[in-house]
Amino acid sequence: MKQWFNFLKYILVVLFILLSQISCKSISSESPPSNLSSVWKGAAYQFDVSESWDIVVSFDQTKQQTVIKYPSLNCGGYWSLLDSDEEMFEFREVxxxxxxxxxxxxxxVLKKKDDVTxxxxxxxxxxxxxxxxGLVFKR
Known part of the structure; x- marks a missing residue:
C-alpha cells in the first residue's frame, strides 16, 4: 500500500512540474514576506533519492525571520529572501x-497556487x- 501511495505522489509531482513554470522578478529583502506570515506545512518528493520528506515553514514578521524545518530529515535553518513578486518567492536556504x-x-522557490497552498x-x-x-499548506 505504501509503494502505491509513493507511486501516486510521484505521478502527481511529475504532473505539477509539467504544468508549472517558475518565473522570477528581482526584488531583494531579508525579512519574510508579510503576506506569508503564518506556519505552512507540507511534504516534498526528492527525485535523485526517490524519497519524500516533511516541510514546516514559519514566517515570523515580529522576529523578521523565516524558519525552515525538515522534521523527517532531522535538519532545519532559515531562508533569506532573494526575489519575489505577487505569485512567487525565491529564497536561499541556510x-x-x-x-x-x-x-x-x-x-x-515557492509559487502560489491559491491563498492556502x-x-x-x-x-x-x-x-x-x-x-x-512539493506542496505546503497554510495552517
Missing amino acids: ITEGQNECTNNGRV FEFYYFWPDDQTFSAY
Missing part, C-alpha cells in the same frame, strides 16, 4: 541544524539542478 543530514545553500521547488546549491517538488 541549514543551521543537522548539517550532516541536509544540503546547505540550496535555492527554494504554495508549490515548493528545491534546487541544489548550483542553482541549476532541480531536485525536489
Whole structure:
C-alpha cells in the first residue's frame, strides 16, 4: 500500500512540474514576506533519492525571520529572501541544524497556487539542478 501511495505522489509531482513554470522578478529583502506570515506545512518528493520528506515553514514578521524545518530529515535553518513578486518567492536556504543530514545553500522557490497552498521547488546549491517538488499548506 505504501509503494502505491509513493507511486501516486510521484505521478502527481511529475504532473505539477509539467504544468508549472517558475518565473522570477528581482526584488531583494531579508525579512519574510508579510503576506506569508503564518506556519505552512507540507511534504516534498526528492527525485535523485526517490524519497519524500516533511516541510514546516514559519514566517515570523515580529522576529523578521523565516524558519525552515525538515522534521523527517532531522535538519532545519532559515531562508533569506532573494526575489519575489505577487505569485512567487525565491529564497536561499541556510541549514543551521543537522548539517550532516541536509544540503546547505540550496535555492527554494515557492509559487502560489491559491491563498492556502504554495508549490515548493528545491534546487541544489548550483542553482541549476532541480531536485525536489512539493506542496505546503497554510495552517
